[in-house]
Amino acid sequence: MEYTVNKLASMSGVSGRTLRYYDQIGLLKPARINSSGYRIYGQQEVDLLQQILFYRELEVSLEDIMEIINQPNFDRSKALKNHYEHLKQKRARLDKIMATVEKTIASMEGGTPMQDIEKFEGFKEKLIEENEQKYGKEIREKYGDETVEASNAKLRGMSQEDYDAMTKLGEEIMVLLEKAYHTGDPASAEAQLVAEKHKEWLMYSWSTYSKEAHAGLADMYVADERFTAYYDKAVKGGTKFLRDAIRIYLGLEE
Amino acid sequence: MEYTVNKLASMSGVSGRTLRYYDQIGLLKPARINSSGYRIYGQQEVDLLQQILFYRELEVSLEDIMEIINQPNFDRSKALKNHYEHLKQKRARLDKIMATVEKTIASMEGGTPMQDIEKFEGFKEKLIEENEQKYGKEIREKYGDETVEASNAKLRGMSQEDYDAMTKLGEEIMVLLEKAYHTGDPASAEAQLVAEKHKEWLMYSWSTYSKEAHAGLADMYVADERFTAYYDKAVKGGTKFLRDAIRIYLGLEE
DNA sequence: ATTGACCTTTACGTTGCGTAAAGGTTTATG
DNA sequence: CATAAACCTTTACGCAACGTAAAGGTCAAT
Numbered sequence: 001m002e003y004t005v006n007k008l009a010s011m012s013g014v015s016g017r018t019l020r021y022y023d024q025i026g027l028l029k030p031a032r033i034n035s036s037g038y039r040i041y042g043q044q045e046v047d048l049l050q051q052i053l054f055y056r057e058l059e060v061s062l063e064d065i066m067e068i069i070n071q072p073n074f075d076r077s078k079a080l081k082n083h084y085e086h087l088k089q090k091r092a093r094l095d096k097i098m099a100t101v102e103k104t105i106a107s108m109e110g111g112t113p114m115q116d117i118e119k120f121e122g123f124k125e126k127l128i129e130e131n132e133q134k135y136g137k138e139i140r141e142k143y144g145d146e147t148v149e150a151s152n153a154k155l156r157g158m159s160q161e162d163y164d165a166m167t168k169l170g171e172e173i174m175v176l177l178e179k180a181y182h183t184g185d186p187a188s189a190e191a192q193l194v195a196e197k198h199k200e201w202l203m204y205s206w207s208t209y210s211k212e213a214h215a216g217l218a219d220m221y222v223a224d225e226r227f228t229a230y231y232d233k234a235v236k237g238g239t240k241f242l243r244d245a246i247r248i249y250l251g252l253e254e
Numbered sequence: 255m256e257y258t259v260n261k262l263a264s265m266s267g268v269s270g271r272t273l274r275y276y277d278q279i280g281l282l283k284p285a286r287i288n289s290s291g292y293r294i295y296g297q298q299e300v301d302l303l304q305q306i307l308f309y310r311e312l313e314v315s316l317e318d319i320m321e322i323i324n325q326p327n328f329d330r331s332k333a334l335k336n337h338y339e340h341l342k343q344k345r346a347r348l349d350k351i352m353a354t355v356e357k358t359i360a361s362m363e364g365g366t367p368m369q370d371i372e373k374f375e376g377f378k379e380k381l382i383e384e385n386e387q388k389y390g391k392e393i394r395e396k397y398g399d400e401t402v403e404a405s406n407a408k409l410r411g412m413s414q415e416d417y418d419a420m421t422k423l424g425e426e427i428m429v430l431l432e433k434a435y436h437t438g439d440p441a442s443a444e445a446q447l448v449a450e451k452h453k454e455w456l457m458y459s460w461s462t463y464s465k466e467a468h469a470g471l472a473d474m475y476v477a478d479e480r481f482t483a484y485y486d487k488a489v490k491g492g493t494k495f496l497r498d499a500i501r502i503y504l505g506l507e508e
Numbered sequence: 509a510t511t512g513a514c515c516t517t518t519a520c521g522t523t524g525c526g527t528a529a530a531g532g533t534t535t536a537t538g
Numbered sequence: 539c540a541t542a543a544a545c546c547t548t549t550a551c552g553c554a555a556c557g558t559a560a561a562g563g564t565c566a567a568t
Contacts, residue, residue, distance in 0.1 A: 001487050004546075020547090021525060036533055038546055043487075058351055058358075062524070077362045084355050087348060094345050097312055101338050104312075108331045233255055233297075258515075274516090275556060290564055292515055316555070 002031070003041045012049050019049075027066055028052060058083065166204040173197050177234045177242055186244035187254070194242065195249030211250045218243040256285070257295045266303050273303075281320055282306060312337065420458040427451050431488045431496060440498035441508070448496065449503030465504045472497040 009016045022028040023039065028048055030039035041049075048069065055065045060083055068074055173194060180190035202217070203209060221231060221239050231239040247253045259270045276282040277293065282302055284293035295303075302323065309319045314337055322328055427448060434444035456471070457463060475485060475493050485493035501507045 006545075015525080016546090017525060017527085025524095036546075037548095038533085058355055077359060080355055080359050080362070084352065084359065087352050087355065091345065091348050091352065094341060094348065098338065098341050098345065101312055101334055101341065105331060105334050105338065108334070260514075269557080270515090271556060271558085279555095290515075291517095292564085 001043065003046070005030075005039050005041075008041045008046065008049070011046070012053065014049075014053070022052070022062075025062065025066075027062055059087070166201060169197060169201045169204075173201060174231075174234045177231065177238050180245065181235045181238055181241050186241055187248050191241070191245035192249055195245045198242070198246060199249075211252075215247055215250055215252055218246040255297060257300070259293050259295075262295045262300065262303070265300070266307065268303075268307070276306070276316075279316065279320075281316055313341070420455060423451060423455045423458075427455060428485075428488045431485065431492050434499065435489045435492055435495050440495055441502050445495070445499040446503055449499045452496070452500060453503075465506075469501055469504055469506055472500040 003011065005016045005019050009019055019028065019039070019041075023030060028045060031042040031045055032040050034040050051069055052065055055068060056062070058080075060068070064079065064083070068076060068079060176190065176194045176197060180186075180188060180194050183190050185191065199209070199214060202214065222243050231242055235241075244253070257265065259273050263270045263273055273282065273293070273295075277284060282299060285296040285299055286294050288294050305323055306319055309322060310316070312334075314322070318333065318337070322330060322333060430444065430448045430451060434440075434442060434448050437444050439445060453463070453468060456468065476497050485496055489495075498507070
């Protein structure tokens, strides 16, 4: 039995375009081309197409399918295990997304305005990243992954009330920072108050607090333009001023 | 505070290209363009970008995000619920795929050659579809969804042994069909044997058997070119011959 | 004045086809 | 037997959300 494109197409449930495309990329060539230029497929091609569609169903890319079917002694088992890991990651990601969407819907039904939710989520992610930047590089080795993960977990699981309090504290810090900045002295009472509030603010997210971690974070604020931009919203140069105040507050300088 | 593209980019963790693209599609326009043609973003745009990225994280398409952020009284809750259903379907599909991959790997480790597995899966799907075509249209209403689902489940859960037996029987039918065809008579003993074997073959997949369903399936074979092509592999015209034999076997004709 | 670090626009590549458009071939019908 | 209907062909743009040059202005510093 021989089939033209659309015959094979309707037999197998794919489109004619798909078969021409498979021919084009060399995935499935017709058995021969007749005198009028028509593609003619035979039984072998039907079987091969079955194989291809099997892998395609599993979301294997056409490129990978080519490897699988073209190399006779290809390690299919290894390839599939590899593919399985991909799928697993994909599902884990999907699960996380779905959880967030669920939580978001719940918050909305609870009356929280959408804007706040977005900010909340966006901010939490930023904080986690902040943590990651600080801890990730130095502290992960020093204190182990558990400290970091615990901190991230604390953040992710933070209640709306805590978040509100934290946000308020954060805004307060910005106001106080601007005032303190105008004293011109990071050792001033005003500046030291900001440093203390900043520590308080940190406690919302950090599972454990240490002076060196706090000082390190302050340094990172100055080094990382994202944080510089954030604290400079209060006053230009505010980030550096904050760092100095913190270092004095921690007794690292005078 | 004002930011150029790459400033905002490194602040928010996206690329400059992304911001230019968002500008291009009208998702996020800069606050203004300076005299040199540079894009300048302000605080409002930073906040808006935060919002956009929040939804992007949830795998909402940029097109949908535009709707969400551009229409002030847009029903975000409804949109998110809708989106959640999408994600649910996606995960269900992923789960099915992963189950198949797992089963495939297990079979391979059990020593089953890959070819057989592929054929097995491909064939099962074909059978399920076959069931669906017949049952889906007529029987779902008559006998209810349960009959159909039971049948599909029976197929999907079929053991390798049953499958092998079924395959063998299927091949036997093809051979017998060709022989019977040459008698020229669908009422001949040979043809009636084919019809009986075909019923036997069906029993592997059907949860319940009825004459009318069998006759209906035979009609569908003739009507659907995929099945016509399949049975005509034995002999050209074999499908029609098979249908006639079955109808006589069932006592619907003489 | 030149270098280097920015910025700009234009445009092709990615994945797996869908969907015309323009034109030759085969089959069915009047 | 002519012509229409039903096939087949190739070429090529479109899709989502950017990545990645390429070619060329602008700005700050040396």
